[in-house]
Amino acid sequence: MKIRIGTRDSKLALWQAEMVQALLKDKGFDSELVLIKSEGDMDLQTPLYAMGVQGVFTRSLDVALLNNKIDIAVHSMKDVPTQLPAGIVQAAIIERGVVNDLMVFKSADHKQAYDNGTADLNTWNIATSSIRRKAQLLHYYPECSIHNIRGNVLTRLQKLEQENWDAVIFAQAGLERINARPEASVVLDWMLPAPAQGAVMVVCLDRDKDVLAACRLLNHEPTDTCTKVERDFLKTLMGGCSTPISAYAKIEDDKIVFKGSLCSLDGEENIEVDTTIDIADAEDLGILLAQEVLVSGGREIVDSIRNTNNS
Numbered sequence: 001m002k003i004r005i006g007t008r009d010s011k012l013a014l015w016q017a018e019m020v021q022a023l024l025k026d027k028g029f030d031s032e033l034v035l036i037k038s039e040g041d042m043d044l045q046t047p048l049y050a051m052g053v054q055g056v057f058t059r060s061l062d063v064a065l066l067n068n069k070i071d072i073a074v075h076s077m078k079d080v081p082t083q084l085p086a087g088i089v090q091a092a093i094i095e096r097g098v099v100n101d102l103m104v105f106k107s108a109d110h111k112q113a114y115d116n117g118t119a120d121l122n123t124w125n126i127a128t129s130s131i132r133r134k135a136q137l138l139h140y141y142p143e144c145s146i147h148n149i150r151g152n153v154l155t156r157l158q159k160l161e162q163e164n165w166d167a168v169i170f171a172q173a174g175l176e177r178i179n180a181r182p183e184a185s186v187v188l189d190w191m192l193p194a195p196a197q198g199a200v201m202v203v204c205l206d207r208d209k210d211v212l213a214a215c216r217l218l219n220h221e222p223t224d225t226c227t228k229v230e231r232d233f234l235k236t237l238m239g240g241c242s243t244p245i246s247a248y249a250k251i252e253d254d255k256i257v258f259k260g261s262l263c264s265l266d267g268e269e270n271i272e273v274d275t276t277i278d279i280a281d282a283e284d285l286g287i288l289l290a291q292e293v294l295v296s297g298g299r300e301i302v303d304s305i306r307n308t309n310n311s
């Protein structure tokens with residue numbers, strides 16, 4: 001059996017797919033990479049929507065899987081909608097690396113000012129297209145100017161050079177994996193990451209039992225446990241769309257340390273929850289904490305975000 005690994009063709013996606021290929025090889029499985037072009041050139045049938053395919057970054061791979069063009073698909077887990085398409089299952093979560101967001105500065109002077117505390121981010125122009133990052137920036141620096149930015153990691157780095165911005169925000173994992181982290185950058189430990197940021201998910205068809213069994217061997221239990229709590233939190237609050245929701249769970253000794261937040265779009269309100277609990281008691285942790293957020297003012301924030309998105 002030669003396992004066909006479906007991947008997008010960005011540098012980051014290829015790095016992640018090659019990592020999965022190496023892990024499969026360790027377990028004695030041969031595989032090959034199949035590069036899947038943008039969803040535009042796929043024969044997309046409308047009923048797929050009804051089956052729950054919705055992720056903008058993951059849809060073309062899901063379609064390839066359902067059409068038997070590939071045996072597994074490798075995704076950045078934070079891009080995967082909390083509801084998988086019918087027939088597709090989570091087969092493995094790979095051990096997570098770094099999880100934080102990273103600020104890349106326009107210049108070494110910017111970094112120096114940030115590091116020694118003299119930078120006033122309220123006067124800065126910062127680019128990000130993530131509404132989670134935008135909301136948190138505005139929460140801590142209400143006067144900061146935020147600009148939209150599009151494209152893959154390398155394109156976004158180029159734009160920082162061209163535009164009159166002070167900084168751009170990335171996932172640390174995305175830049176470090178492709179060896180593209182600039183010197184003038186800093187890890188934002190005050191910004192809470194997206195649910196499952198930095199984690200890689202392997203999916204396959206539910207009925208493909210041999211492939212599923214092979215992939216299960218790659219599953220990293222602690223990362224699986226933590227990302228499940230984070231995604232339960234996300235799902236209970238809002239579902240899988242792009243939202244100002246953050247969550248990070250880690251394991252220390254036999255406990256899960258969790259922190260999550262829901263921010264209003266303008267950053268004015270930020271409801272945070274955190275807890276430390278025995279792993280054995282953590283089955284419903286993400287759901288319970290999301291419910292706690294909802295009754296502490298989160299319901300109103302969620303409703304106003306829904307109204308904004310629909311108008």
Ligand SMILES: NCc1[nH]cc(CCC(=O)O)c1CC(=O)O
Binds near residue numbers: 169174198199
């Ligand atoms: N939304 C795009 C995306 N999906 C995964 C990553 C990076 C790797 C990760 O966060 O797991 C990125 C780029 C970014 O957020 O800067």
